[in-house]
Amino acid sequence: MPGVHVPDEEEIDLGSGFSVMKPIEAMLSARDREIMSGEEYKDTGRCGWYLVFKTTPIDDRSISSTTDIQNGLISFQIIKPTRTTGWMFVCEQWMSGPCLSLKTTERRPPIDCGRWANMRGFDKELLSWVPEMIVKVRQTMRGASAESKNAIILLQLGLEHMHPLIAGLLHVMGMEAVFDRGDRFDFKKKLCGCLGASTPAFPDWNSSTFSQPKYTVEELAVPIYMLRSKLAHGADLRKAAVDKSNPVDLVKKVELIPELEPQAHAFLLAEAACYLHCQVLQKIL
DSSP states (O other): OTTBOOTTOSEEEEETTEEEEOOOHHHHTTOOTTTSOHHHHHHHHHOSOEEEEOOOTTSSSOTTOOHHHHHHHHHHHHHSOOOBOOEEEEEEOSTTOSSOEEEEEEEOOOBOOOHHHHTSOBOHHHHTTHHHHHHHHHHHHTSSOHHHHHHHHHHHHHHHOSSHHHHHHHHHHHHHHHHOSOOHHHHHHHHHHHHOTTSBSSOSSSTTTSOOOOOBHHHHHHHHHHHHHHHHTTOOGGGGGGOSSSOOOSSSEEOSSTTSOOEEHHHHHHHHHHHHHHHHHHHHO
8 A cells, every 4th residue: 555654653553453564574475476567566565555454264254355455445545545556465374474375366456546635645644544434344345235335336446447537437326326316406415415515525635735625515516417427428528518407518627726737627526526425435334
């Protein structure tokens, strides 16, 4: 997890069997040169922090399962999206030996979150919120609500998708899983009811260094839904500006903050959809 930034610590216990650790020899021994490129092998060695989940053979979980580590990882993302390499290693360790015996390796798409999220590392303050979120996510994923599970899964898929606009579509779908079906006005009503109409769409992560983006939930709800509709139906995004029911210019250049280059409105909306998705999950879990 290269997005974690806690320079004065070696390991931080997150409870429920989870911790974040700076890599040690035993952890790095799990890397496999046969399935990793040379650059991937080096990158995972240079990565400053790993999310670690420890279990024992007597537990009722299979040693080959990556479900627990995925649930732990998405708990971070709900609090603030953060970069990952995508590599997960499932290993055995005997008698606290110096090396790990690799059982399975899973390669998920790496996560490179939006510009606003990337401007702050996942620091000690944010880590303090992770233990409670891990408990909530694990309870939800073991529960009976398919809608809540789908909202979490769609967050992961959105963060992993290489195209930011399709990622934005997945994030709106994740919020729709929570709100149930409806049109753009119903979506706006439910999103404002959940988060508050005046709530910033871009969370206050970087206020000590940069001014917070001015966009609110009420201001972006309908444009985000319009972007979702155009993408879902394969429409020309340029035609959204002359939509008879609710025109939204998706291709005009807009500013996130003065320090960053303006970007197409569609890309700003897609990034905002990610952060709104996270905030909705924080509310409902």
